[in-house]
Amino acid sequence: MPSPYAGNPANDAPTVQLPTDGDNWSASVINTPSESFADSLAYLRGNLNRASGNWRGVNLWTAAIGLGSTFSLQSRPVWSPIHNAWIAVFVSSATSPPTQYIGISGDGVSWQIPYASYGASETYTVFGCLTGKPDGTIILFGQVVGSPVTANIQYKFTLGGTLTTAGSATFSNPGAGLAYSGGWHQAGVWVVWKGGATGVSPWYSTDGLSYSSAVTWSPPSGFTIHDRASVFYTVGAATAIVLFPSGTTVVSYCMATIDGENWFQEAMPSLSAGESVVGASVDTFTGTIYLCTSTGSTTKVWSSTVLGTWTLVSTISHQAFAFAVNGRELVVWIGFGGTPGTLNAGYGAITSTDGGTTWRGPTARTLTSPSTVNFGLWSGGGQFLYTNTLEFDASQVVGPPAVLGF
Secondary structure, three states: OOOOOOOOOOOOOOOOOOOOOOOOOOHHHHHHHHHHHHHHHHHHHHHOOOHHHOEOOOEEHHHHHOOOOOEEEEEEEEEEOOOOEEEEEEEEOOOOOOEEEEEEEOOOOOOEOOOOOOEEOOOEEEEEEEEOOOOOEEEEEEEEOOOOOEEEEEEEEOOOOOEEEEEEEEEOOOOOOOOEEEEEEHHHEEEEEEOOOOOOOOEEEOOOOOOEEOOEOOOOOOOOEEEEEEEEEEEOOEEEEEEEEOOOOOOOEEEEEOOOOEEEEEEOOOOOOOOEEEEEEEEOOOOEEEEEEEOOOOEEEEEEEEOOEEEEEEEEOOOEEEEEEEOOEEEEEEEOOOOOOOOOOOEEEEEEOOOOOOOEEEEEEEOOOOOOOOOEEEEEOOEEEEEOOOEEEEEOOOOOOOOOOO
């Protein structure tokens, strides 16, 4: 049986020994050049220009928007393959009451507010944005002020730069003061949930306006939906969504679906007391699911090629605050400790190009403590985007432009 060999990234072989006609074609003879090729590939993979190794530098949202107003991030950005751009919601304190705006960026660095405001914050406050519908429609979710329900309002971007309202409806609010997550699912189904509240279930819709609670939803005891740890990936001809738990309560299962309506349990890796999920993502080249967990001092990265079966691939002696994957690049946003203002203090990104086996960095740094509001590390369009309410940092885009989603 063939034996897997990952390659040695420390060996960039200057020459390759090729077998000759007189050689005995044994495995050892054939393996010599094969291993040299694999070593050089591993070396190049770790040293070529990578998104995770090239960041633009921390910038304030106010400076990025550049309209002379005080802007802050209202809902975290999402990558839209339809528009080949990041979409986020901002709020400006230059008006009274503050006004919310839709922002768009093709590279995560230059942001525009090309559309008129769509609602003052005294009407409703946006929690999140879902994007991906083939006709360019996005859905904004906002809490109606003074009302126990949540309004979801559809907007449609066109590639020509116009914005139209595509309808609105009311989405029953399964919990107060929590952020929406979710995404466009296969077969014309929208799937949304609210992270951070025990007992809250996902909701699904075929039109993005009228939502129904999941029919089969039986999470394990102590399961709380994580608002920054979910994955979308392809299983055969279907697209699956997996929701992971938040908090330090140890639970044995995550929750998965292929239709948004029916959910089933899949095994989690074995976590220790006090260990919590930081983030989850998918290597789109190999279909590998990666899960990042952490305590106050140690971080673990797990992999799974068959959901429910997990392998511990690395342990990092720092606390993790965010996690994302772009292609084969893994990034963990960690804390370095130390006295503020010293060289070893602060927070930043470390990166891996070999599935989490080895790590490099930091490749980006900030002294800003991770914020619980709109803090995160996102990937899309061949790059990474770090955000909190007031500031952000974008990596360079690596590779060809992202494929348009239509």
